[in-house]
Amino acid sequence: MLVKAAVLREPQAPYTIEDVELDEPGPGQVRVRIVGAGICHTDVVPRGVSLSPLPIVTGHEGSGVVDAVGEGVEGIAAGDHVVLTFDSCGECEQCRENHPAYCETFLMRNLVGRELDGTTCMHDAGGEEVSARWFGQSSFATFAIANARNTVVVDKDLPLDKLGPLGCGILTGAGSIVSAMDVQPGRSLVVTGAGAVGLAAIMAASEVREKSLRVKFTSALTWNQQFNIFGFPLKITARSTCSPAGRCRRLRGFRDVRQA
Ligand SMILES: [Zn+2]
Ligand SMILES: [Zn+2]
Secondary structure: OEEEEEEEOOOOOOOEEEEEEEOOOOOOEEEEEEEEEOOOHHHHHHHOOOOOOOOEOOOOOEEEEEEEEOOOOOOOOOOOEEEEOOOOOOOOHHHHOOOHHHOOOHHHHHOOEOOOOOOOOEEOOOOOEEEOEHHHOOOOEOEEEEEHHHEEEEOOOOOHHHOHHHHOHHHHHHHHHHHHOOOOOOOEEEEEOOOHHHHHHHHHHHHHOOOOOEEEEEOOOOHHHHHHHHOOOOOOOOOOOOHHHHHHHHOOOOOOOOOO
């Protein structure tokens, strides 16, 4: 079917709004009329050094209404309201142990924009292939093809146009608190950035991990400024050894920083 999509043709070029041809949903896939889509920093990746063949349609925080379902899809029907999230195989060891974000095929399924076999479900007006499997959805379009596995049915009473960021930003921020870091009451928490991820982390910290959790929030400041503002001993709790952690460790009075 003919749909409109925001197509990235050159790394530094603006998106072009184009009429493109989208395939019918294949086995295990659904076609979704996109109602809302968040934008995440990851959507900028194809503008740099990336695995994605251009032209590409990005967008990985889509929400919408199921328009058609492919063969073998169960539990999702036309008319369902859905949120699209990242894709995973459901069969590898990580997926079987409920860690789909660490799926062995995560990179190919989410950060390339193609099917695993290199094909795509979208062509432009001239018949050229357009990468349209970004995070198993490519939701910067009026319609998107998603896999049933990365499609989540939601209540029709919810504001569908605002639900897209649940698929990445909210999942990432809240998941950092309750899952990856398993932040416990009594810990201090530093959140930088006021985007969907940071705000979701704060919501999770205050609502899921009890009110006793002390939350300090800042945004758009340098790390030095943040510490001058806070002015009290902090415990930084995070998983990776990113640069903010290194900076924390070099500061006086922060010797109890264990991880960041
Ligand atoms: Zn994202
Ligand atoms: Zn997997």
